[in-house]
Amino acid sequence: MTALRTIQGTYKGAPFHMVGDGFRVSNYFPSGTNFQQRFSPFILMDYNAPFVFPPSDNVKGVGAHPHRGFETVTIAYDGYIEHNDNSGNHGIIGPGDVQWMTAGSGLLHKEYHEREFSKRGGLFHMIQLWVNLPRSQKMHPPQYQELLKAQMGKVELPDDGGAVRVIAGEYKGVRGPAQTFTPIHLFDIQFNLNGKAEFTLPESYNTGLLVLKGSLQINDIQIAAAGDFILFDNVPGDIVLEALTDDALVIVLSGEPIDEPMVQRGPFVMNSHAEIMEAFQDFQLGKMGNPDF
Numbered sequence: 459m460t461a462l463r464t465i466q467g468t469y470k471g472a473p474f475h476m477v478g479d480g481f482r483v484s485n486y487f488p489s490g491t492n493f494q495q496r497f498s499p500f501i502l503m504d505y506n507a508p509f510v511f512p513p514s515d516n517v518k519g520v521g522a523h524p525h526r527g528f529e530t531v532t533i534a535y536d537g538y539i540e541h542n543d544n545s546g547n548h549g550i551i552g553p554g555d556v557q558w559m560t561a562g563s564g565l566l567h568k569e570y571h572e573r574e575f576s577k578r579g580g581l582f583h584m585i586q587l588w589v590n591l592p593r594s595q596k597m598h599p600p601q602y603q604e605l606l607k608a609q610m611g612k613v614e615l616p617d618d619g620g621a622v623r624v625i626a627g628e629y630k631g632v633r634g635p636a637q638t639f640t641p642i643h644l645f646d647i648q649f650n651l652n653g654k655a656e657f658t659l660p661e662s663y664n665t666g667l668l669v670l671k672g673s674l675q676i677n678d679i680q681i682a683a684a685g686d687f688i689l690f691d692n693v694p695g696d697i698v699l700e701a702l703t704d705d706a707l708v709i710v711l712s713g714e715p716i717d718e719p720m721v722q723r724g725p726f727v728m729n730s731h732a733e734i735m736e737a738f739q740d741f742q743l744g745k746m747g748n749p750d751f
Contacts, residue, residue, distance in 0.1 A: 462677040463665075463695030469687040471505055480518030480571050481584070482509045486668065486687050488722075497664045497689070498715040499640050501528060501727060502588035505668065507685070508536065511571070513579035519570025522749040525561035526737045527596045527727040529589040529639075532557045533625070533646075533709070535670070537582035538575040543567035544747035547602035554607030556625055558636050562591065562598035564737065564746035585668075585709065592716050593729050595639045609635045611645075619653025620701070622646075627712070629657060643712040649674065649701030656698045657710075665690045665697075665712040672706030674699050 469491045471484030483504035487493045511518065522544075532539060538552045543559065544566045551557050552572075559567065571582075591598065611624030611632040624634035627643030634645065643663070647655050649672070659665050666689045673683040677698050682688055690697065699708060719729050726737040740746055 461695040463661075463697050464691045464693055465676065465680055466689045466691045468680070468682065469689065470685060471687070474507075477504065478518070478520035478570075480511075480520065480569075481506050481586075483586075491687070493689075495715070495720060497666065498717075498720070499590040499642065499713045500587060500664070500711055501590050501720075501722065502586075503668070504586045506582060506584045506586075507670075508581055508583040511537075511576075511579050511582050514576050517570050517573055517576045520568065522566045522568050522751065523725055524564060524566050524741045524746050525725045526564040526740075526746070527733075528561060528591050530557075530559045530561065531587040531589055531644075532569070533585045533587075535583040535585075535707075537580060537584065538572035539584065540570055540572045541567060541602075542751065543600070543602065544749075544751040545600045545602070547600075549602065549604040551604065551606075554610070554623075556605040556610075556636070558603040558605060560591070560598060560601045560639075562596065562600045564740060565600040566747055566749050566751070583670075587711070588727070589638075589642070589713075590716050590720060590727060591639055593718050596728060596733075598639070603636060605635050611635070615647075615649070615653050615655055617653075618650060619655070620647060620649040622655060623648070640716060641714040643710070646670075646707065646709040647699065649699075649704075649706040649708070651701055651704040653701045653706075654698065656696055658696050659712045660714070661692055661694045663712045663714055664692065665710070667699075667708050667710045670707040670709060672701060672703035674701050674703075674706050674708065
């Protein structure tokens with residue numbers, strides 16, 4: 459029998475709070491768990507669990523703000539979000555879509571509810587991740603990937619058990635569309651009742667999953683329910699997930715750690731305090747661009 463990868467722990471996110479007026483999130487890391495480098499290259503995960511926003515003529519969201527040294531990844535399950543940045547990128551994503559923004563050397567961006575969604579209101583369900591960049595790429599020119607639902611890799615599970623949607627990396631030889639600077643596997647799994655998914659990820663990769671809906675059994679021993687984040691040990695072994703409810707939904711994150719110093723201060727993630735101070739100075743001097751875009 460193949461060994462199963464052991465579990466380090468089960469974690470909950472921090473209490474829900476508003477980011478701007480458009481995102482009601484629980485921060486799983488760093489606030490909820492204090493993982494720091496333990497879950498590199500993933501720095502932050504804000505989870506906007508399903509929440510109904512009422513109709514509004516005022517577009518809700520977050521105004522222009524800077525980033526440098528990492529990437530933001532926004533995954534939409536319900537609702538519509540719009541993005542603008544001062545590098546000239548613009549996009550709207552809805553259910554099943556992903557936007558992957560590389561802040562790199564620095565830019566300012568806005569994130570807000572798409573105007574028509576704001577007017578009618580409705581269910582909003584999203585995740586935002588921050589993914590670190592290695593030292594060699596922290597000053598890479600900003601770029602933007604709009605990854606639509608139709609572009610995602612897809613693998614049907616056996617016995618009508620559901621499907622795996624591949625955003626980055628691969629599952630069973632099917633690759634996702636995201637281009638990444640370090641090796642990352644990012645996919646979500648929608649299960650039907652008793653559906654089963656099995657996979658093996660490199661033992662050196664930091665690997666975890668968040669249950670978004672329903673409940674499931676992990677490696678035949680651990681039960682996880684909606685809102686649970688499971689962190690796996692860095693040991694060899696397969697991961698086996700079996701749904702205990704119909705329409706269970708899980709997102710799996712796995713990535714090669716970036717073994718470098720990391721300093722985070724607000725919207726900047728660099729390798730040293732000096733680089734952080736330089737980022738703040740560059741922002742204040744307007745080197746990251748005009749906020750009135």
